Amino acid sequence: MGSNSQPPSVINLPTSLEESRITALPPAAYYIADVISDEEEKAILQKVETAPKARWRQLTHRRLQTWPSDLVKNTLLDSRPLPDWLEQPVVSRLLSIPVSESEPHIFTNSPHSRPNHVLINEYPPNTGIMPHKDGGAYHPVVCTVSLGSSLCLNLYKSKDDGAIDPEPVWRILQEPRSLLITTADLYTEYLHGIEPLETDVNMSEDTIVNWNLLRSPELYKDGLNQRETRVSLTYRDVLKVSKLGGKLGPMFKK
Numbered sequence: 407m408g409s410n411s412q413p414p415s416v417i418n419l420p421t422s423l424e425e426s427r428i429t430a431l432p433p434a435a436y437y438i439a440d441v442i443s444d445e446e447e448k449a450i451l452q453k454v455e456t457a458p459k460a461r462w463r464q465l466t467h468r469r470l471q472t473w474p475s476d477l478v479k480n481t482l483l484d485s486r487p488l489p490d491w492l493e494q495p496v497v498s499r500l501l502s503i504p505v506s507e508s509e510p511h512i513f514t515n516s517p518h519s520r521p522n523h524v525l526i527n528e529y530p531p532n533t534g535i536m537p538h539k540d541g542g543a544y545h546p547v548v549c550t551v552s553l554g555s556s557l558c559l560n561l562y563k564s565k566d567d568g569a570i571d572p573e574p575v576w577r578i579l580q581e582p583r584s585l586l587i588t589t590a591d592l593y594t595e596y597l598h599g600i601e602p603l604e605t606d607v608n609m610s611e612d613t614i615v616n617w618n619l620l621r622s623p624e625l626y627k628d629g630l631n632q633r634e635t636r637v638s639l640t641y642r643d644v645l646k647v648s649k650l651g652g653k654l655g656p657m658f659k660k
């Protein structure tokens with residue numbers, strides 16, 4: 407293989423999530439560089455891009471889709487399953503990786519034992535998301551699949567007066583085709599956000615907490631990541647699902 411060529415596209419799942427733990431973070435976060443193949447990435451991106459226009463919600467810089475639907479008062483009104491292209495291959499792989507001997511997968515202790523909601527965010531270069539917490543609607547396990555481009559997700563601490571310390575405590579680099587799982591204190595105690603940058607800078611073994619788990623650290627040896635459009639799929643379990651959901655008329659569904 408030449409020094410500039412990419413390694414071949416392979417799926418590489420750990421036999422236990424422990425192998426993928428980001429050890430510099432409080433319990434627990436996991437990073438799997440190769441959760442889907444190139445072909446699977448392309449197929450999902452194609453589905454995202456060709457979704458009906460009404461599926462997209464346009465914010466100032468970013469646009470997003472929610473599947474199967476938005477939440478209303480923290481409740482999922484639409485109890486239809488996720489579409490097949492969001493279910494396969496991602497959910498089945500997620501549910502196939504043990505956390506420990508007594509925990510067969512990461513959603514073992516969530517109310518529906520699986521993710522029932524996917525938020526799709528599209529970030530062109532120079533686009534980010536303000537530091538925030540994900541709030542009370544979800545079980546505190548967040549599974550994010552990244553497509554199309556790498557970027558850094560930052561984790562922030564609230565200061566004692568409630569203000570956000572603008573300097574991130576940790577930075578996680580998410581490569582395309584990767585899966586990041588964050589849980590527990592990282593959900594409840596810390597904030598996460600993405601800076602609106604054209605280029606992530608100053609990246610190294612010392613500044614990126616998952617450096618040892620990256621697929622291609624050599625691509626960033628100058629410390630830089632030139633962003634292209636990155637699409638993320640955020641899989642979560644919404645705690646409350648309306649029993650009426652399946653009975654709502656088409657007017658209430660998107």
Ligand SMILES: O=C(O)CCC(=O)C(=O)O
Nearest residue numbers: 525527535540550638640
């Ligand atoms: O795109 C991401 O990785 C983060 C998205 C996010 O934090 C959110 O939508 O709540």
Ligand SMILES: [Fe+2]
Nearest residue numbers: 538539540598
């Ligand atoms: Fe979030």
